[in-house]
Amino acid sequence: MTGNLEVVTTRHNAAIDPVLSAWGWEIPVYLFLGGLVAGLLILGAGYELLHPDRPRSRALRAMPFAALGLLSLGMLALFLDLAHKLHVYRFYLAFRWTSPMSWGSWILLLVYPVAFLHGVGSLTAGQRETLLARRALAPLLRPLLRWADRARRAVLKTSVVAGLGLGLYTGLLLGTLAARPQWNTAVLGPLFLASGLSTGAAFLLLFRLDEREHDFVVRWDVGAILVELLLLGAMLLGFAAGDRSAQHALYHLMGGPWTSAFWSLVVFAGLLVPLAMELIGRRRRLPLAALAPALILAGGFALRWVLLVAGQASSFREFP
Amino acid sequence: MPHQKLWNPYVAGVALGLVLLASFLVMGNGLGASGAANRAAIGAAYVVAPDTVGHDPYFAKYVGPGKNVLDDWLVFEVLGVFLGGVVGAYSAGRLRRGILMGPRPMPAWGRLGLALAGGILMGVAARLARGCTSGQALTGGSVLSLGSWVFMMMVFAGGYLAAPLVRRQWR
Amino acid sequence: MIFPLYPLDAFGYEASLVAGTLLGFAFGFVLERSGFGRAPVLAAQFYFADTRVLKVMFGAIVTALLGTTILAGAGVLDYSLLTVPETFLWPQLAGGLLLGVGFIVSGYCPGTAVVAAGSGNLDGAMTVAGVMAGSLLYGFFHPWVAEFEMSGAMGVARLPDLLGVPQALLAAGVAAMAVGMFLGAEALEKLFARRRGGGPLLAPVPRNWVFIGIALASLGGLGTLALEPPAPAAAPAPRVVRIDSLTLARTLVESPDSVRLVDVREPAACEAKRIPGAMCLPADDPGGSFLADLPPTRRLVLYGAAELRALPGPAARFGGPVLVLAGGFAAFETAILTAPVAPSPVTPEALARFRLVSALHAKFTGAAAAPPPPAPAGPARVQPRGPKKGGGC
Structure with a gap:
């Protein structure tokens, strides 16, 4: 009875909202780009932390700025989705440590300066000269550069932490809506983090990296995909072992309406095929075609889209 | 020469036959290709001009409220064909963006134009014959359908008849 | 009878789409490895330079035909559940001719064009675009061809039924014909290669093994004729x-x-x-x-x-x-x-x-519960109420 009460008060009643489609394309785009940026930050900063003495390619140096641009695009999508756009500032008037949304909005606020400092510190000497030559910029830039260089390792470490937080949060955000059985799993956070790592790596692979960077990124990509597959398996096992609402969530992906999208688009086309290509390419020393990263990116988006749409169609009302 | 890293045709034939046999055993129907292209084209046209396409009685089979034109076995099968092509070419070290042509050099637009023209002919033909070399010749041929065998013989006939006309492209 | 799985309800529609992806993947992979993602290889068929298309295609048809025949004869496969394309004689005749022309002009057929696109060949992608445009064109001009499209309709017309020959015998015949065609094609290849001054094309080893396999499978198919015809499967009783x-x-x-x-x-x-x-x-x-x-x-x-x-x-x-x-x-x-x-x-x-x-x-x-010592009254008012909860909706 209490279940019914909860269901009525939160409108999670199949008869009231047969499919809760409050979220359209904006949220999957935001979650996808957020994860991608998280992956970019972790890999970019991680490479420099692990191999501080290696030269870095142009693409890797420019990466933090690309991350900023992509994150802004994602934030724009999120902003478009908000019903009360003028109330955005309210997120920043409070911090509730129990709420992932609150965490998320503060993490986003942290990502911007960290990525910016990360990017500024990555500028080459030549680029710095060009920028400092501009009279208007110089007084602002000079201390910034000095500080970014001095605190370089701290910036990089914060970058990794911010990336980890961002990646986890994109999954945990859905997990807070426990009323949706599809999202009522703790796996979503690590799953989206792993997926973000692999999409971030795939995005980097679209650009020209030097050989050692390429190796590093592919190795991490392979690892991230393997972890992602394990986590997807864990998610399904968790659903299978759960109560009837979880069975319903499992049914969505195993025989139900999102089965083909999940297995064909996400698992097969988005994970297994590019994984096979990366493994084959590593063994045979083949240059990696742009198709593999493109498939990973498409698969990463499809993962979020499928889980989001399926989640909005799953409810407790149907299966008490 | 192109024979490098290609399978022996007899072995490849048996392998292809086993895939086809697996399709019969699992799905009860064979393989196909042109049906998916048809659906993709109709889907694209429906996005561009929903009124024109939606009210056409021929297209109404495929599109309309509550119908997803891409929700079809063949569409997923051809997605697999594409991925199989990607992985096959990549693992053989020949996944490369380019335009294939015969030994005689010809402008890229000429080759692409011929490819497009041939494609259009085949698109019309496949609708008329209710299938292409995969769906009719290969699949229907294996279950000994009369129409499929007629179709297959005519494909070879058409190819040999037209071959001298486009000889400059290939030889 | 355990095959075909899907028509016998072994799995649902959504799972069938996943199965389709996997089967398509195998199909595309084999086509690519056969060289069918490359237009010059395919076109060579029509100039007798390399009759790979014929060999692969008939090899596949013979393999699948013998496989289904043997399995159906052994009672594992319910042949009646296989989808057989219907015959429309005239449009299939004309369509075949037209498709053959399109094949040699573009260098691909629709399926191999998808493989070509997957292996990065832009001409293949262009052919796919053409096929899409062509099917759309056909749809728009459908009223003009609607009558012709239905001409020569014969429904499901299978050669064994038309000729009155047992399937296994016909399958063996097709296999023998295919082997004959392979040998003929090789002779033609040799002839044209000598004219051009080329050397020998293929090693005979896998070929002979394949031929032996085809012969054995044909015999196996004929052997199933000696078996008892499988009892017609009773429709699976729903639970x-x-x-x-x-x-x-x-x-x-x-x-x-x-x-x-x-x-x-x-x-x-x-x-x-x-x-x-x-x-x-x-x-x-x-x-x-x-x-x-x-x-x-x-x-x-x-x-x-x-x-x-x-x-x-x-x-x-x-x-x-x-x-x-x-x-x-x-x-x-x-x-x-x-x-x-x-x-x-x-x-x-x-x-x-x-x-x-x-x-x-x-x-x-909705009646009040009757008290245990009852009055022998008539039926209480029967008033079905709309459901308040459970079921429905």
């Missing part, structure tokens, strides 16, 4: 379980969300009076095709006016357990919707049962 009115009523009261109760009578009859909590068939779907797609996480309970003898088709495809109300609506009406009569020899069991039925009767009709 119909009966549930009696009392159990159903208790279930509806105690755990309304464990069952989904569907009234499969005429929608009008159902609208007038039904078991409270039941859903009627929608007016626009009187066949109840939605039943097949319901998630199988609740038991499905169906009832008609009287007991259902057979499940409606869509319900048979329902993924979970299906129950049928014993005696149908009439039985439920008598058992529950009619006020119970007090037991005349008052035994404890009879009294307990009477109490239960009165309580259920009260619950379902």
